[in-house]
Amino acid sequence: MRNQNVLLELTELLVLKDYSWAKIAPTEVVNSFSLVSKPNIPHKKEDAETKSTYEYIPLFIATRTGISQIVEKILELHPQAAEAHDIKHGQNILHMAIKYRRLAIFNIVKKSKFITSRLADVIDNDGNTILHHAADMSYYADMSYYSVDAEGTYLPAFQLQEELRWTARVQKIIPLNYAMHRNKKGVTANELFTRQHAKLLESAKVWMKETAQSGSIVAVLVATVAYAAAYTVPGGTNQNGFPNLRHSPFFKAFTISNTVSLIFSLTSLGTFLNVMRSPFSYKNFHHSLPFKLTLGFLLLFCSLLVSMLTFAATIVLLIHHQKIWSISLIYVVVAILPFSMFGLKHNRFYDVFFKGLKYIKKKLRCCKRRYVRIRMQR
Template identity: 45%
Template sequence: MEEPQIYALLGEWNSFKDYFKKDDQRAADLIEPFNLAGNTAIHIAARTDDPNLIRELLDILPEDSDRRKALREGNAHKNTLIHQVVISCENLDMVNTLLDYEMEKKLKQPGEENLLELVNDIGETPVYRAAKYGRLRMLKRMTRYVDNMEPHLYRNSDFASILHIAIIGHHFDVAMWLSKMEVIKNVVSAYGEDINEKVEPDENEGNESDKDENFRMSCLQLLSKMPSVFRSSNSQAGFVHNLIYDCLPNKGYDDEEDEDEDDVSRRGKEDLESGKNKVKKSFSPPAVSSTIYYVICKLVAKEWDSVKEIWKKKQKNMQAKEVADFLVRIDNSWRDNHGDGPRTEVVLPVIQPTNVAKTRKAFLEKTSSILKPVKCKDYTPLLLAASTGIIEIVEKIIDFHPDAVSHVQRNEENVLHITVKHRQKKIYKHLKKLKVLDGLGSQITSRHNRTLLHQVARMDYYDGGNQPGVVFQLQEELQWFEVVKKIVPSHYQMYCNVDKLTARELFDLEHSEMLEKAQEWIKGTAQSCSAVSVLVATVVFAAAYAVPGGTNDHGVPNLIHSPLFLFFTVMDVVGLATSLISVMMFLSILTSPFQMQEFHKSLPRKLTIGFTLLFISLTTTLLAFGSTILLTIWVENPKWSSSLIYSATFFPVTLFGLTQFPIVTFFEQFPIVRDISHRMKRLRKRVRKIIDIITMSKKPTRKRDYSKYL
């Protein structure tokens, strides 16, 4: 086989074919193992995407039994020839060639399965394999030869459904196409993939033999654990990214390429049969303009890979949203897995002297035990979507099934409990709009007697947050605790969980490690920044006595009447004042007690003011330096060299501003800035409502009250 292997590597397929034509012995080698993977020579030739070559190689075989063997026997993994075609060929006629060849030669024996029903070593049919690898056009072509989809719905090795495998591979175009089949609804609620989520151990959990049954996920549960395929996961994207995303057309980048040729011809016949009105409508100005816009965007995307990637991401987001629409409409898991046990009520708290060291030691010993995965069969799609922050799925489920908002697990965790402990603020804001926070916030879990505040205190679901630095991360946690505290009944604040800890005590214990890191971080930062501030103050103080241009005999600056000299004086004074105040801020941080509550407002505010003033002092120092250079080399007839010097003078200022631009986010820590921002948003909403009323562009909508479903 060395000679044909060389021909195959070099792509000399005519020589490859002629080699097997020479005699019957070589022709018989066509169905012998050609490489270590057990593929035959015909398997290798399928990579050419040439149906004629495959037909000629099959004709070379001397007997029909050999041709039948070539079509039906697989390689080392039992992948038949048509299994190989699914992943290695782009030409859809390859499928027609193999299926038609078997029919023409009458190679199928009575009682045998169709070529498309043969399975490999993990129980995948070619149709299933096409869905697994996202080959939508190949899948459409194969299903024309399929009368019954039942053999292709599941994989025999683990019974993962064809819709599950398409969603796992993020092939949402395939999932959308499969959703149009009536038979696919039978597999939507089937459980297909494992999930492991860490929670505390429970002695009442089932034994190991129950895992396989309880760890399976439905299609909607699986989609609810994929936040990256929805646009809500793009919250950290920049302004330019979002602008490009919004400007791109809704039609996908690959829509024309993935369209089946027969679908194009069938659509063309429908257009011809629809008559002149249809033709006129298809060539209306809006349709033409949208087509031109699509073509322009396609050309731009071909030239700019970044635009192409954004477009493909948008296409995937829209397809995932459509799949979620289909799955939400037929999912009723929130009814089947609803906890119907007695509700846990508030009792008198356990009041006892607190031994901090003993309590912390017992708590750490308990939390260091081995964690077990939760039974995700109890986690409905609504709870999973709330845990991952997929607002699109949460909105759809509550909109189609309003009663799902009152669903609780068997341990009485509801959607608000899941939202709070996973810090999903978008989901929290949506639930707040639905007026259901009061009803959901008063529920207590039955397993560990946790209130909503106990859920906030937990760190086992904390992912680090979005704030820069551990100080601002701890502040964000304290702010989240205070936000949730407002919707919890006041008498819940003294309620103890199963460990005899109130929510505040649990919060302090869980965040003790973060507090230590925040203390070390803020001390080191304050010391370093105070040294820089002192250095800046020294420089600008010295610059005030060594003015550019010197002074006359009376001590008056020679360039006092120049506008640039006034600019230099203002920048120097501002730099000195801001650097000294920043030193005071950083010194006040170093003398603070560094208690937990200090990180809620006091310390982050001082750190923010110090950072801001230090930034201003450095900027004004650079501007004072630039004005000094300009005053020194000022000439009445500037040449290109002096212009170049002017540009180089202000280059450090521009570069420093660009590198430090993210520091602007620290302004959001000021209460006055947050208050102004909040008031501006409210004003903008009111102005928009007034405009809508005046122009009558928006019809009044009736909002559904979801609080009655609790």
């Protein structure tokens, strides 16, 4: 903790004495304060034009590498630094944060609406807006961040979803007329996004279909077992067709858990079939398809877990009269443990699901506000 505090103090001291960004800031910004020092900057404008300032300006290095603490400290001590831009490429820190997918730095810049509006209007030397950089995947080196889970499994559908969310996030701060702006290659941001993400879209389609198909097969198996268990009750039936152990509380647990397992499995099956029948367009990958797939697997996981509870209830129902509670407890633990471990290992699974729930709550709030507004107008 002490070393961390010392490091923060040293960082603040270095940032306070660093004015390297001033050489590439607009003239009116530079004239608004007196420079104490100008370390590590080219003395000639020609040098800055031939050599990218990505390489020696701390503000740009921190932005490119994603060190948000340094960027935040620089903008806190030197707010004028936000106006600095790379002379060779004509890009500011907002361009770089978007290009390299640095969400933390993007949010830091976004805190000041005045700065954001000024930086968002800038078009670089290649005619690209910030929306073009959001659509471009060329500079995003860490592609595995959204495309693999904790076990290294490739998840192209969720990567595409994050790319679409990133573009939508940038689109909120850019002027509306910039959406149709063409760069020097004659390409709009939307056309660039379509070209850059074509392969990812195809991979996401294949992965989504195969995953939904695999989930539907498992859901059918679970539903079949739950359906069969309803007609082969533990303890058998009497001559009137009533279960012999129907008065036991464990029989009620068996009945309820088996019914819930059947409902969950059939619902997950319907969700997977809905995914396979959906159109695989960019718009659907933004919210609909990933959420449906996640919901289907959550329902399937719940059906498997409840089916294990059904198994445990059956075992206890058959041996509870023998008062061997230790053995009953072992059966219950063995039944539940595999799926509990599965749930603990798949943290990303829950993260995606709860993000989907937040999205649904947000939509419900919007619908509620819209309904209240309509009622008030009447």
